[in-house]
Each structure stands twice: as C-alpha cells, then as structure tokens.
Amino acid sequence: MDPQAFVRLSIGSLGLRIPVAASKTARDRICASSSPVLCEIRLRGFPVQTATVPLISYPEATPELNSIATSFYLEETDVRALLAPGCFHSSHAYLEIAIFTWSQGFNCGVGSKKQQIGTFRLQVGAEWGEGKPVVLHNGWIGIGKSKQEVSKSRAELHLRVKLDPDPRYVFQFEDETTLNPQIVQLQGSIKQPIFSCKFSRDRRGSQRDPMSSYRSNSANGIDQEAERRERKGWKIMIHDLSGSAVAAAFMATPFVPSMGCDRVARSNPGAWLIVRPDACRLESWQPWGKLEAWRERGIKDSICCRFHLLSEGQEGGELLFSEIMISADKGGVFFIDTDKQTQSGTPVPSPQSSGDFASLSPIVGGFVMNCRVQGEGRSSKPLVQLAMRHVTCVEDAAIFMALAAAVDLSIEACRPFRSKGRTRSRHSF
Structure with missing residues (x-):
C-alpha cells in the first residue's frame, strides 16, 4: 500500500x-x-x-x-x-x-x-x-x-x-455500508481493492424487547416494535482479498428509544463492540474498542459518537479517545486525534502512558484516523484517512474500517423512532 x-x-x-x-x-x-x-x-x-x-x-x-x-x-x-x-x-x-x-x-x-x-x-x-x-x-x-x-x-x-x-492511507467504501461494498485504497486516480465489507442482521434479535413495556402512538402506521428489532443484532464483517475475516463490529447494546421520548438518548446510548481476530485462539475475537452513539436534540439534531479504546490487561479498562458531534442532516467527520480534546472538553489520555492502538507501535501523538460520513437520507460511502504510522500490515487497517462502518451505521441507528413525513432512510433494509 x-x-x-x-x-x-x-x-x-x-x-x-x-x-x-x-x-x-x-x-x-x-x-x-x-x-x-x-x-x-x-x-x-x-x-x-x-x-x-x-x-x-x-x-x-x-x-x-x-x-x-x-x-x-x-x-x-x-x-x-x-x-x-x-x-x-x-x-x-x-x-x-x-x-x-x-x-x-x-x-x-x-x-x-x-x-x-x-x-x-x-x-x-x-x-x-x-x-x-x-x-x-x-x-x-x-x-x-x-x-x-x-x-x-x-x-x-x-x-x-x-x-x-504525516503520510496517510486513504480508503473509500465504494457503496453504502449495508450493500456489502468493496473498500478500495485511493492513490491519485488509482483505486486498489483492499477489503470487502459484509453487513448482516442477527434475526435472533427479534426476541422480546426489554423496552416493550414502553408504548407510544405510532405514526403513519409504523410498527415500532419491528423498528426496534431492526436496530439490534447488526453486524459488520471486514474481509481481506482472500476472504478471511480480519475485523468486525457487533452491535453490543441495541439502539432503542429512551423512556418518554422517541430517540436514542445520552442516558441510554447504543453501542458497538469493535473486534479483531484473536491470535491465540482460532475463530475467536479479541475486543479492541467500543463505540457509543446517541442523538442530541437542538435546532439541528446531531449524532454524538464516543469511542473508547479497550485497554489490554485491565478488567473493564476503557480509555476515552474521541467524542464527536456529527450533523444528523448533513453528516460530518468522526476523528481520533490525540492533539485534540473530546467534544465534552476532556483531554484524550497521554499516548505514551496509555499504550498503543491494536498492538501497533506506540502513538507519538497527533492524528490517528478520520472518517467522513453523510447524514440521514443521503447516500453514504465513508471516506477514511488513516495515519501510516499505525499500520504495519494490511490487517492493521481493517480494524479502523470496522470502526468507520460502525460510525456510518450509527447515523441510521439513531434516527427518530417516529416522525411524521420522515425522509426515506439512506439505507434500505
């Protein structure tokens, strides 16, 4: 590359x-x-x-x-x-x-x-x-x-x-995340296929919803229970060119409306677990990061994406590395940059004391990755930039592709659960 x-x-x-x-x-x-x-x-x-x-x-x-x-x-x-x-x-x-x-x-x-x-x-x-x-x-x-x-x-x-x-690798999803696109590397006008992306929904997610005790009037005949079921069990698999799974994102916490409202709120965010293959155990996954997302109300609604790196060797250890607001309407850029503060004003941890990303060389500070996604009702083909110093092999880039796919799908997962005259979703399920 x-x-x-x-x-x-x-x-x-x-x-x-x-x-x-x-x-x-x-x-x-x-x-x-x-x-x-x-x-x-x-x-x-x-x-x-x-x-x-x-x-x-x-x-x-x-x-x-x-x-x-x-x-x-x-x-x-x-x-x-x-x-x-x-x-x-x-x-x-x-x-x-x-x-x-x-x-x-x-x-x-x-x-x-x-x-x-x-x-x-x-x-x-x-x-x-x-x-x-x-x-x-x-x-x-x-x-x-x-x-x-x-x-x-x-x-x-x-x-x-x-x-x-500060050289970077630049990747592009060639179609919407839910349409199982190829992921290519961009170098000038050259597009080189690197990964493939497969989206699926676990139908076992149709079991009884723990939020089913909450009821509200449906709009335009929408089956809200069915809508809730659509926002659990989502999964993204990243495969290399040989067809081997090299990274994945699993919906660990369903995206459901908080009590008394029709949206995923900060008090009860949905969450993705970002994983990579376990080098010690075949067909097993090793947790790498967690992405939480919810909808913030305002004159223009925003989707807040909060990423924690899961610290190895520490039970439940989580290091906050990014908290970014993305316009629900226009989309925006999610990024990890150790020079910048989180959206809430909390500085990211010192890279020299917090370890490294995905067992790569220690972070020396600065840009790690960014991902541009579109808003609701817009065709989204995520564009990802990744700092070269965090990539020692092709598989190292895959984990960031899984994170980018989770960010993109979070825009859809956080849409309101009922809205009169809602714009057609950018993803067709």
Whole structure:
C-alpha cells in the first residue's frame, strides 16, 4: 500500500510573559484578569482555532516543550495553494497567532470586550512543501502591537512551530455500508481493492424487547416494535482479498428509544463492540474498542459518537479517545486525534502512558484516523484517512474500517423512532 503525502503543522509550547519594564497598566490588565489569555491561530483556507496561553510568572521559566496547542494537517494541494499568490489576498500566506484577553463586562459577560495583546506572524515558505521535519520557530519573541513600544517592555510569546511529514492511507467504501461494498485504497486516480465489507442482521434479535413495556402512538402506521428489532443484532464483517475475516463490529447494546421520548438518548446510548481476530485462539475475537452513539436534540439534531479504546490487561479498562458531534442532516467527520480534546472538553489520555492502538507501535501523538460520513437520507460511502504510522500490515487497517462502518451505521441507528413525513432512510433494509 502506498500512502498519500500529508504535512502536520503543530503549534505548541505556548506561554506568555510580561517583562518588568512593561507599563503598569499593561501588566495589571493581563496579570490581574480573571479570564484566561487566549490566542486565535489562523492559516489561510483553514478554520480559525483557539487555544489557552499560560502566563509565565518567572523570567527563567519555559513552557513544556512537547505540549501541543493545536495542529493543522495539509495535503499537497493545500501547500500549493498557500504558496501560490492569490487574486484577493497578499502574495504571501502567513501563519498568524493573535494573543488577547477579555475585559470583564456586566451581566455574566454581556458587554465584555476582547483586547488584543499582540500578534505573531510566520510566512509560509518553500520548506513547507519539502516533506521534511523542520522547526520553523522555537523560543521567545516580542509581540507588542505598538510599534512605538520599547523592545524590552513588550509582551513576549513563547511557542514552537514545527512541520512534520504525516503520510496517510486513504480508503473509500465504494457503496453504502449495508450493500456489502468493496473498500478500495485511493492513490491519485488509482483505486486498489483492499477489503470487502459484509453487513448482516442477527434475526435472533427479534426476541422480546426489554423496552416493550414502553408504548407510544405510532405514526403513519409504523410498527415500532419491528423498528426496534431492526436496530439490534447488526453486524459488520471486514474481509481481506482472500476472504478471511480480519475485523468486525457487533452491535453490543441495541439502539432503542429512551423512556418518554422517541430517540436514542445520552442516558441510554447504543453501542458497538469493535473486534479483531484473536491470535491465540482460532475463530475467536479479541475486543479492541467500543463505540457509543446517541442523538442530541437542538435546532439541528446531531449524532454524538464516543469511542473508547479497550485497554489490554485491565478488567473493564476503557480509555476515552474521541467524542464527536456529527450533523444528523448533513453528516460530518468522526476523528481520533490525540492533539485534540473530546467534544465534552476532556483531554484524550497521554499516548505514551496509555499504550498503543491494536498492538501497533506506540502513538507519538497527533492524528490517528478520520472518517467522513453523510447524514440521514443521503447516500453514504465513508471516506477514511488513516495515519501510516499505525499500520504495519494490511490487517492493521481493517480494524479502523470496522470502526468507520460502525460510525456510518450509527447515523441510521439513531434516527427518530417516529416522525411524521420522515425522509426515506439512506439505507434500505
């Protein structure tokens, strides 16, 4: 398998210090503020990212070198776009980091004002496209926004900006997950078959539903008991080209409506068990991960997908690695990235202390995988990107294909159980 070239731009080791020579007003405004110092990190063509900047109290102190505030991932086309002059912007693209704090307003923040401390700018250069590790900046730099400020009195920002090659394998389901599609690897215009995907439903799931005591009026004559039965016993098998099963996803907890409502709720999520063949026992499976999913209500409903890696050697050990909201209408991207926080704001565990994915080499931090899926009523052919460093053989990629299939099917499994005039499902069962 040949990977596609990607570049990881990481920004970390952030810290802000205010020299003693700085004006008393500036020091009081920053140091005495009850709000954290924040930064907005901007790169043309990418969404603005926000991170907290710790205040450094002692002049000799230095922020942690290996801490990562955020990362951008660039394809070859992204790098070319940043290096090419545009019609409506300057001939040079920049990485820009704006540091600011908030002056407190009244009424729970209403009337508060963002006050900029300074800006760091780094021009995009030819080295961005060379595919080699390079540190673009490391250390302290003055960021006072006033050109008249004396150099020694300016606020100083510490940061480390680094480029690393981060090649990925890119896979595509050639049809909807329930239609038993082939999974191909994409390399430019070349499509190479790698796996096949088989969907099935265990008819034994038609046994008495433990939620059968709950009743509500059906809409348009829909048999709700039958609908409940459709959302249990689902199974996805991933086979290699020889026909051997190399990974699977089993619906471990049925997707049923919570008491008093017509949807799968956070209080009672459905769950998938992601498994791979047990190397020690023939025709046995070894648990690898668990994916939970439920529906969040709002102006636009979302499907929340929460993934735990099952820790080997620990009874019931689960490590939260991702919690992502996906639009129920438009779809979105589920991802695992150790540089990012979960949807609930919980940081993912330290990769160097939590072990590895699927008995592969230890994670060194950063991107692991992502999967793009479509929303309800849309034909979904999941597109999966997988970091090359987590794949030592073809079978290692299979477990992530099973996870991607489970994410895709969760969009369907979390649809409302009754809805007047509901759009036809994207999957036909």
